[in-house]
Amino acid sequence: MRGKGGRQTIRDLAAMAGVSISTASKALNDTGRMGEETRQRVKRVAREIGFRPNALAQGLLSKRSFTIGLLTNDTYGRFTLPVMAGVSEALVDRGVSVFLCAIEDDPALGQVHVDAMLDKQVDGIIATGKRVDRRLPIDLSDVPVPVVYAFTEGGPDSVSFRSDDAHGATLAVEWLKASGRQRIVHVTGPEDFFSVRERSGAFRAVTGNGATVLFGEWSETWGRDAVDRIWSSPGEKPDALFCGNDQIARGAVDALRERGIRVPEDVAIVGFDNWEIVAAQMRPPLTSVDMDLKELGRQAGLTILALAEGQPVEPGVRTLPCRLVVRQSCGVGSPKTEKRR
Amino acid sequence: MRGKGGRQTIRDLAAMAGVSISTASKALNDTGRMGEETRQRVKRVAREIGFRPNALAQGLLSKRSFTIGLLTNDTYGRFTLPVMAGVSEALVDRGVSVFLCAIEDDPALGQVHVDAMLDKQVDGIIATGKRVDRRLPIDLSDVPVPVVYAFTEGGPDSVSFRSDDAHGATLAVEWLKASGRQRIVHVTGPEDFFSVRERSGAFRAVTGNGATVLFGEWSETWGRDAVDRIWSSPGEKPDALFCGNDQIARGAVDALRERGIRVPEDVAIVGFDNWEIVAAQMRPPLTSVDMDLKELGRQAGLTILALAEGQPVEPGVRTLPCRLVVRQSCGVGSPKTEKRR
DNA sequence: GTCAAATGAGAAAACGTTTTCTCAATGAAA
DNA sequence: TTTCATTGAGAAAACGTTTTCTCATTTGAC
Numbered sequence: 116m117r118g119k120g121g122r123q124t125i126r127d128l129a130a131m132a133g134v135s136i137s138t139a140s141k142a143l144n145d146t147g148r149m150g151e152e153t154r155q156r157v158k159r160v161a162r163e164i165g166f167r168p169n170a171l172a173q174g175l176l177s178k179r180s181f182t183i184g185l186l187t188n189d190t191y192g193r194f195t196l197p198v199m200a201g202v203s204e205a206l207v208d209r210g211v212s213v214f215l216c217a218i219e220d221d222p223a224l225g226q227v228h229v230d231a232m233l234d235k236q237v238d239g240i241i242a243t244g245k246r247v248d249r250r251l252p253i254d255l256s257d258v259p260v261p262v263v264y265a266f267t268e269g270g271p272d273s274v275s276f277r278s279d280d281a282h283g284a285t286l287a288v289e290w291l292k293a294s295g296r297q298r299i300v301h302v303t304g305p306e307d308f309f310s311v312r313e314r315s316g317a318f319r320a321v322t323g324n325g326a327t328v329l330f331g332e333w334s335e336t337w338g339r340d341a342v343d344r345i346w347s348s349p350g351e352k353p354d355a356l357f358c359g360n361d362q363i364a365r366g367a368v369d370a371l372r373e374r375g376i377r378v379p380e381d382v383a384i385v386g387f388d389n390w391e392i393v394a395a396q397m398r399p400p401l402t403s404v405d406m407d408l409k410e411l412g413r414q415a416g417l418t419i420l421a422l423a424e425g426q427p428v429e430p431g432v433r434t435l436p437c438r439l440v441v442r443q444s445c446g447v448g449s450p451k452t453e454k455r456r
Numbered sequence: 457m458r459g460k461g462g463r464q465t466i467r468d469l470a471a472m473a474g475v476s477i478s479t480a481s482k483a484l485n486d487t488g489r490m491g492e493e494t495r496q497r498v499k500r501v502a503r504e505i506g507f508r509p510n511a512l513a514q515g516l517l518s519k520r521s522f523t524i525g526l527l528t529n530d531t532y533g534r535f536t537l538p539v540m541a542g543v544s545e546a547l548v549d550r551g552v553s554v555f556l557c558a559i560e561d562d563p564a565l566g567q568v569h570v571d572a573m574l575d576k577q578v579d580g581i582i583a584t585g586k587r588v589d590r591r592l593p594i595d596l597s598d599v600p601v602p603v604v605y606a607f608t609e610g611g612p613d614s615v616s617f618r619s620d621d622a623h624g625a626t627l628a629v630e631w632l633k634a635s636g637r638q639r640i641v642h643v644t645g646p647e648d649f650f651s652v653r654e655r656s657g658a659f660r661a662v663t664g665n666g667a668t669v670l671f672g673e674w675s676e677t678w679g680r681d682a683v684d685r686i687w688s689s690p691g692e693k694p695d696a697l698f699c700g701n702d703q704i705a706r707g708a709v710d711a712l713r714e715r716g717i718r719v720p721e722d723v724a725i726v727g728f729d730n731w732e733i734v735a736a737q738m739r740p741p742l743t744s745v746d747m748d749l750k751e752l753g754r755q756a757g758l759t760i761l762a763l764a765e766g767q768p769v770e771p772g773v774r775t776l777p778c779r780l781v782v783r784q785s786c787g788v789g790s791p792k793t794e795k796r797r
Numbered sequence: 798g799t800c801a802a803a804t805g806a807g808a809a810a811a812c813g814t815t816t817t818c819t820c821a822a823t824g825a826a827a
Numbered sequence: 828t829t830t831c832a833t834t835g836a837g838a839a840a841a842c843g844t845t846t847t848c849t850c851a852t853t854t855g856a857c
Contacts, residue, residue: 169814172812174512196531210572481845518812
């Protein structure tokens with residue numbers, strides 16, 4: 116019935132149901148006036164022939180395409196994928212589809228994608244990236260549709276979402292303290308990252324003044340180097356490491372093992388990002404702070420939808436709480452459940 | 457000029473250029489007949505006001521939306537992301553945008569996404585997955601638009617693309633042999649994977665009959681276990697391991713190091729997938745077979761476009777050659793370049 | 798000067814919807 | 828019966844393009 120060359124239009128439907136096009140439309144949308152029997156007949160025929168309205172035609176008239184764009188410069192997709200999943204999940208049952216545009220760091224490419232999306236009359240654009248304190252290489256401040264920023268820096272007066280990294284760090288430290296650790300060291304990424312400063316700030320605040328923070332890069336190598344540096348200097352050694360991401364944690368655990376130091380018995384480890392593919396494969400599996408990027412995506416999706424519908428949305432930065440995903444790198448005494456705020 | 461409420465339509469453009477709508481349209485599309493001066497004037501005004509035609513209106517008329525859908529059940533995006541990048545790269549400068557739909561393994565969700573895309577009149581759908589010998593949880597055999605399968609099993613008479621895993625395995629083995637290795641063992645994933653059989657088949661063919669193949673799972677743990685098993689059994693030890701993926705390779709390297717066996721001096725390692733984030737962070741960095749999924753995506757994109765334009769495309773499975781990405785896990789004597797077929 | 802061909806440009810139809818307007822038929826109140 | 832409100836349903840306009848027609852004017856050949 117379907118299939119063969121082009122879909123059924125409302126004109127076909129109207130003919131089959133023996134009504135006019137306008138009546139057919141009104142029947143389907145539960146608007147207008149007509150006999151109940153007529154309305155049901157149209158609906159029944161529609162169901163039978165599998166009629167689905169052409170969204171292009173609807174969009175032309177309604178000025179709503181039920182389409183949004185997700186712009187990202189995060190090539191690996193490590194941050195973008197969860198965000199995308201959240202956006203999609205929030206919007207799919209409202210009939211909204213998502214254009215994904217990976218623009219690397221190329222402004223020209225970005226412009227091409229943005230233009231293509233605007234031509235297609237997207238109802239809004241969500242900008243996302245790989246770093247919360249950097250802008251995308253393209254200026255979205257005067258595109259003619261609403262824009263929401265997620266995990267990337269937005270312009271002034273923009274609506275943006277990011278995780279509450281200070282909260283994440285606090286969760287980690289409190290967990291370590293609660294499991295009896297006294298001397299916690301924070302091994303993290305480059306200090307010019309906003310999230311590094313957020314996390315280390317909270318770390319210092321919660322641990323007290325003296326606590327050590329080591330800044331480096333986002334790599335396993337740095338995790339190993341940091342451990343080497345700590346354990347080859349004199350003085351008391353830490354009984355816990357809070358690492359700035361899961362890769363650093365991985366490097367640290369490897370280096371500890373090589374030194375014959377046991378995790379979690381001698382040293383407990385907490386990571387950041389909860390990058391499943393790393394955290395869960397480690398031995399022992401890594402307890403890690405999850406930024407809940409999917410939820411962030413969900414909220415960004417709902418917000419862009421609200422904006423598209425003309426609802427007012429307060430500009431500003433919204434931060435979302437983190438979660439601690441407990442695995443075995445902090446000891447087995449700990450409950451295995453997740454901890455939420 | 458732009459921005460304020462709604463974009464300029466061709467009607468505005470025509471008025472500003474002092475011509476009729478039809479003349480404006482023909483001027484922009486270099487069709488129809490008119491004075492050269494008129495044509496240029498229209499184009500100039502269009503440029504000045506930044507006119508861009510509404511793709512919804514164009515699509516309504518032309519039956520082409522310049523939009524395609526990418527359907528995937530690969531949640532991590534490990535395979536989907538490179539494919540997506542290739543698709544997008546191939547299509548963006550032809551004005552085609554891509555809907556990304558992650559459907560997990562949920563048929564109902566898949567149907568919702570497919571329906572939404574069809575409503576939006578996508579010109580075609582590319583189906584992609586996480587495993588070459590499994591179907592998506594939804595039947596695409598009678599959607600009314602062209603479908604191309606990439607890195608997932610397509611129906612009979614479908615057009616599909618996958619990497620030539622036998623070729624990849626051959627590349628790996630020949631590289632190891634060329635660098636003087638004699639006793640190569642293949643440590644790979646579960647035998648019920650088509651790609652495992654492809655690779656191990658080629659491995660056996662190239663190494664000669666006696667060569668050992670160990671089937672297991674796709675994890676670091678299995679890589680470690682395999683090394684333990686090999687080195688704790690009696691007999692001559694291998695001087696090279698060809699691993700079924702990069703995670704297995706990683707586990708193997710870790711286990712070897714713990715045994716004091718040097719990589720690459722004592723044992724050379726080649727991985728599969730060239731998953732940058734794993735392969736490049738390892739120490740030593742891992743030489744790995746790259747399935748060139750981006751190229752696969754590019755070709756899928758071009759193919760779906762051809763189909764959308766009504767060009768005939770031969771059904772069947774197309775396999776694409778792999779590349780060997782040489783890093784340091786096979787010795788430094790080897791050239792540092794990539795090897796292609 | 799006549800006629801055919803070429804040129805320049807606009808009118809109108811079409812794409813598939815939704816929405817507003819119109820109108821005839823029905824029913825009820827006087 | 829007349830009048831008026833209500834009901835059911837269709838006609839037409841609109842959304843922003845592209846394309847096909849039509850037509851008046853100019854050009855060129857004789």
